Amino acid sequence: MRKLLAIAVGLAMTLAVSAAGAADKLKIGFIYVGPVGDHGWTYQHDQGRLAIEKAFGDKVETTFVEKVAEGPDAERAITRLARQGAGLIFTTSFGFMDPTIKVAKRFPKVKFEHATGFKRADNVATYSSRFYEGRYVIGQIAAKMSKSGVAGYVASFPIPEVVRGINAFMLGAQSINPDFKVKVVWVNSWFDPGKEADAAKVMIGQGADIITQHTDSTAPLQIAQEQGAVGFGQASDMMKFAPKAQLTAIIDDWSEYYVNRTKAALDGSWKADDTWGGMGDKMVVMAAFTNMPDDVKKMAEETTAKITSGEFHPFTGPIYKQDGSLAVKEGEVLDDGVLLGMNWYVKGIDDKLPN
């Protein structure tokens, strides 16, 4: 018992010392949904964290909690970071939205940043990338490269973010081949390499020769390579996992955003606003276009350039919903509000959207 007490006192002292030592630094906490080593979504956020450390050195101290389950666990993890004196906390998954808002209420002095959500508060900002811009490009590539005219889409959860991606992919594909088909399999997980691989295998068996994914592991792309199909990297450049199968990858680049927000928090100009950046803001970057003929590469580069310059928006009308009703008139562009809450498929997708 005495020993235990000694340990407890020791721990308390170290905590007190570290808290005192860090008082003049800005502590920045990150909550990750996956492991840092997923080489996908969480990996890219961690690259952003490292960019902050590089940019500000001694002025900041960053910590992260990885593999935090969406739900009550997240609330505890965020609370802990706030208690430990973090001044700025990034919660980097959609499912952390409600926990972030809840904790933010209890810690009004701490600044929160929630990725991909839509709920804000006086001390909660939101940010996201316009990944769908990249998905339009890969949709075009898919339609050019596919022999069977069928792509398999490994999807995680039916939230607007993912649905928007599927729609953008389909619109891109339809701009090349109006009869293009997309199979969608929901694995109900962001990260389960085995299940993602199974989904890819099953869809290749059903005739898909292009595999794309909105889940975080590299497994579907590796299966594509193994079975002679091709695919796209997700969130991060996955070239070394599938050198023969990766056509390109949509890379989330959070570095610039994270550095800017940290700067704002340090100089006091931080505001709880919303950022939704795309290719034009360098938040969405395409990896090298590989394993494709030159004409396809040229097309992909042109589309990327047009989206980057703002000349073209992937959701430009006419766009029809799955039930045939008109969603966007010719020449008009779907507004951000509709995009953010997207809960319908565009025409041509066979899957029925789970409610």
Added chain:
Amino acid sequence: MGALEAVILTIITASTPLLLAAVGELVVERSGVLNLGVEGMMVMGAVCGFAAAYTSGSPYLGIAAGITAGIGMSLLFAFLTQSLVSNQVATGLALTLLGLGLSGLIGEAFTGLPGVKLPKIWIPVLTDIPFIGPILFGQDILVYVSIALTIAVAHVLFKTRIGLVIRAVGGNHHSAHALGYNVIAVRYACIAFGGACAGLAGAYLSLAYTPQWIENMTAGRGWIALALVVFSTWLPRRLAIGAYLFGTVWIMGLYVQGLGIGIPSQFLSSLPYLVTIVALVVISGNRTLTKVNTPACIGQPFVPDR
């Protein structure tokens, strides 16, 4: 390759790790020990298997390393629960947490590296038979190992003296002790066997299923294996049925989604659990038989009186 063939091949790879891990745990529980650390031993098998295969270039060394890691973890559990008589449930849970954490640490240097894939066997003529060939004669060796292990365990448990001793130890450790059997030694051996199987299952994940190392790549499969053991009422044959049934419904769920019929995916995702539980409850409907098969001493600590 036709769609049906692809589906069957996928079902086999999805079921194999479950069967491997579960058949080991079945022996452990038959000896009266409940090891909830399957997930932890499995994930350690996955990381050590990957690391050894990557370093040496040989998937077979990877398999050996996976088995060794599983045994190592299980011996830790055996020492704590058998020699120090700690609580089995708590120790098992701790073993899982330890395995998940430790594997992340070991695997840090190996994340994101392309793995070594366990080759599939190829027998001239036989493997070339359309449809049947690739399914029956074109799997990787661990698929055959999993089936052979299940048959061997069934045989040893119910047809041999060793099996009788194991079951006696699990059924009533005081009687077994009074008869002169070394209860602790038998349990040590069974726990080590369970560890070897869990490690092998983990190595299957990182060498054959998805040849790569990613943290937490077992994604709960150890827990499914544990549940399968209980619902199979500790019978190897039912266990094999349960594992394959689970794998089949799991893959069919994905298949049906790919067809775009529009059945809610959340329902399909929960279906393997539902179907397997219902099926195994139905086939184990005979209460007396279930009672007979349940290791009476499961989870209870044993301290030999000296």
